[in-house]
Structure formats: C-alpha cells, structure tokens
Amino acid sequence: xxxxxxxxxxxxxxxxxxxxxxxxxxxxxxxxxxxxxxxxxxxxxxxxxxxxxxxxxxxxxxxxxxxxxxxxxxxxxxxxxxxxxxxxxxxxxxxxxxxxxxxxxxxxxxxxxxxxxxxxxxxxxxxxxxxxxxxxxxxxxxxxxxxxxxxxxxxxxxxxxxxxxxxxxxxxxxxxxxxxxxxxxxxxxxxxxxxxxxxxxxxxxxxxxxxxxxxxxxxxxxxxxxxxxxxxxxxxxxxxxxxxxxxxxxxxxxxxxxxxxxxx
Amino acid sequence: xxxxxxxxxxxxxxxxxxxxxxxxxxxxxxxxxxxxxxxxxxxxxxxxxxxxxxxxxxxxxxxxxxxxxxxxxxxxxxxxxxxxxxxxxxxxxxxxxxxxxxxxxxxxxxxxxxxxxxxxxxxxxxxxxxxxxxxxxxxxxxxxxxxxxxxxxxxxxxxxxxxxxxxxxxxxxxxxxxxxxxxxxxxxx
Numbered sequence: 263x264x265x266x267x268x269x270x271x272x273x274x275x276x277x278x279x280x281x282x283x284x285x286x287x288x289x290x291x292x293x294x295x296x297x298x299x300x301x302x303x304x305x306x307x308x309x310x311x312x313x314x315x316x317x318x319x320x321x322x323x324x325x326x327x328x329x330x331x332x333x334x335x336x337x338x339x340x341x342x343x344x345x346x347x348x349x350x351x352x353x354x355x356x357x358x359x360x361x362x363x364x365x366x367x368x369x370x371x372x373x374x375x376x377x378x379x380x381x382x383x384x385x386x387x388x389x390x391x392x393x394x395x396x397x398x399x400x401x402x403x404x405x406x407x408x409x410x411x412x413x414x415x416x417x418x419x420x421x422x423x424x425x426x427x428x429x430x431x432x433x434x435x436x437x438x439x440x441x442x443x444x445x446x447x448x449x450x451x452x453x454x455x456x457x458x459x460x461x462x463x464x465x466x467x468x469x470x471x472x473x474x475x476x477x478x479x480x481x482x483x484x485x486x487x488x489x490x491x492x493x494x495x496x497x498x499x500x501x502x503x504x505x506x507x508x509x510x511x512x513x514x515x516x517x518x519x520x521x522x523x524x525x526x
Numbered sequence: 527x528x529x530x531x532x533x534x535x536x537x538x539x540x541x542x543x544x545x546x547x548x549x550x551x552x553x554x555x556x557x558x559x560x561x562x563x564x565x566x567x568x569x570x571x572x573x574x575x576x577x578x579x580x581x582x583x584x585x586x587x588x589x590x591x592x593x594x595x596x597x598x599x600x601x602x603x604x605x606x607x608x609x610x611x612x613x614x615x616x617x618x619x620x621x622x623x624x625x626x627x628x629x630x631x632x633x634x635x636x637x638x639x640x641x642x643x644x645x646x647x648x649x650x651x652x653x654x655x656x657x658x659x660x661x662x663x664x665x666x667x668x669x670x671x672x673x674x675x676x677x678x679x680x681x682x683x684x685x686x687x688x689x690x691x692x693x694x695x696x697x698x699x700x701x702x703x704x705x706x707x708x709x710x711x712x713x714x715x
Binding site: 515519 | 530533537538541545548549552555556559560563566567570573574661662663665666668669672673676680
C-alpha cells in the first residue's frame, strides 16, 4: 500500500464521510417512504369518534390552560417550540455554520375539529413545522436581543459575563413553534387519558388522549395539510434515496481510485 | 482497472437489489396495512353498535311507565336488540343494526306524544347518549368507507397492483345505507 500525503488523507476522509452520509440518506429515504405510505394509508378520523390505536386527525390548536409556553427568541405564546443556535466558524480553508445548541419544550393542548376536541400530549413527537418560523443572524453575542441572550445563557449554550459577550462569531437563531389557532395534522396513538377518571367523561372522546404510543410507534405532527405533507415527501424521498445512492457510488468510486483499484 | 470496475458493478448490484427488496417489502406491508384497516374499522363500528345495544334496556325501562300503551313499539325495539346480540356475521349485524335504528327512530317519534316523558331527566340523558352514539356510528361508517376506498385504489394502482395480485387481494365493498333510509322524509307541521 502506497503512502498517502496529508492532502490525500484529508480527501479520503472526506470521501468516507460522504459514503457514510450517502448510506444515512439512503436509509432515511426508505424510512420517510414508510412514513409517507402510512400517512396515505391511514384515513382521517373525526375527533368525536376517535378509536384507540394509531389514528390521524386534523384540527385547530386550543390551549387547555391560561399559561402558555413562551417561545425563547420571539416570546410568542405557544404550546410547543423547538430552537437551534448555530455559530459561524472560520477555519484555515473552510467556513461554515456549526450547531452549538438546540432544544425543545412541549406541553399538552387541545385539538378541535368540527365534531369535538381531544387532548394532545406533544411529548416525544416528530414535529415538522414551517408556519411559525423565525430565523435571524447576529454579528456576535453582544447583538443578541436581551431575552435571547438570557435564555441561551441559562441553558449553557453561550457563556454569560464579560468574555462571553466579547465573542464576535456570527450567530444564527432558528425557532419553530405551534401557537393557539394553528391548523395542525397529527398522526399518533389514541390512548387512555390519565387526567380523566374512568366513567366521568362527558363525551366519549374526553377519555382519550393523543400521544406517542408504545414500542416507538409513529408520532408525527405538522402544520401543513395532508396533501402538502405528501407533496413534500413526494420529492424528498426520491432525493434521499437516489441522492444517497449517488453519494455512495461516487465516494466508493473515488476511494477505490485513491486505493489504486483502477490501476496506476 | 478490472478490479475497480468489478467492485463498482458489484456495489451497484448489491445496492440496487437492496433498494428493490426494501421497496417490495414496503409495498407488501402497505397492502397488509390497508387490508387490516378495513377489518379494524368494521370492528370499531361493532364496538359502538354493541354499546348502543347495551343502552337499550335502560331506555326501555325509562319509557315503560309512561308508554304503557305503546307495547308494539317497545317490543319491536326489544326484538331488534335480541336480533343484534344473536348476529354473528357482518351481514347479520348490518341487518340487525338497520332494524335497531328503525325501532329507535319510531320510539323517539312516539315519545313526542308524551310530554311527561320528554321532561324526564333520565330519558333525556339516555336519548342524548344514544343520539351521540348514532353520530359516532355515522362517523365510523364514513371512516370505514374511506378505508375501503384507500384499499381499492391501492390494489388497482401500479405498482401495488402486481403485489396485490400475488396476495390474492380483491376489492372490498363499501357500507351502503338500507333502501328505506335513503327515502325522503315527509315533514308535517
């Protein structure tokens, strides 16, 4: 086996990462295909006649309590949020965004359609949101709004104090949330509502709660309508499968070339 | 050179084969799912039909005292309930359900002639519960038809069609209302 230079080793490492990424994308594509088919095959239930087990519902978000969650960057009253903080780092030959922090907070809320309302526990959901979307770049920590700085310091994403404020790397904050009044699609498991004693429910559906089922069952929430979700999967799945396959073949061919399998 | 090309061809064959296998498994599992969705949705209608049948004795007891002269209507309801509890097949249950719905409709219509009964709290509660169950049954019948529709479209569409033929899947029948239920109701004031 011949000796490789540092540059060649770096390129081989990059090719191996591309190979790993291709395998991940290929597998992910089939997982998303499975989810797409599940969404297509499951008819939409009316909330008033929900049956136990995997079900699909659509409705408007209502809040069961007076106090809502507060989105970390926009301070929007919401029932669920997820956030990402990225830092722009300049290396010797490259510069790119690195994720330095992320998180989410979930709560319970009611989803109402024309027939009734049901409690939804968003804990453990795979949420794909696009409507209430916030993304902004800042020149450095000192430029962050006060509430965002406090939030990120409290959660240890950035350092507080004088030296923390002196960091001049660009930061990008991204936030998604579900707010009361939003239209939501939920594919989850209808199970017993632990907050309602048996036999005391006024309507049959009050005994039921939507949550993540046992054995890692699907629990998918989106603020798009079903046809919008399927349209998005319609291009994403082939892109992941064929893109992943192309990355696998390309990186494999490159690695074999570097290793001399195609001759001198 | 040949080794490299050979390895690439082998990788294409393995990945292509794996992809086709995963896709085929996905098709098969999807068809199993739509087929079972029909059975599950019918079973969920059956749950509500049974629940309604179980409410009937309480309803009959609450109206007996007031409607002593309506023995015919009450007997019809009791017979319909017995017919449902004895039914075993889907067709028998469907027929018994139609009979029970018809008998309940007659009972609630006749109850309009008894103001004291209409003011009875327990009768009103039971009437509300049964009406609620009827609404849920209607929703689940729509759900059942939706499940059947999805199944029938899937087994007739390419590429699911080929796997469906191998599995011997046939189109399922949707729920249809009894002919008398489709007739216009004459409203007199």
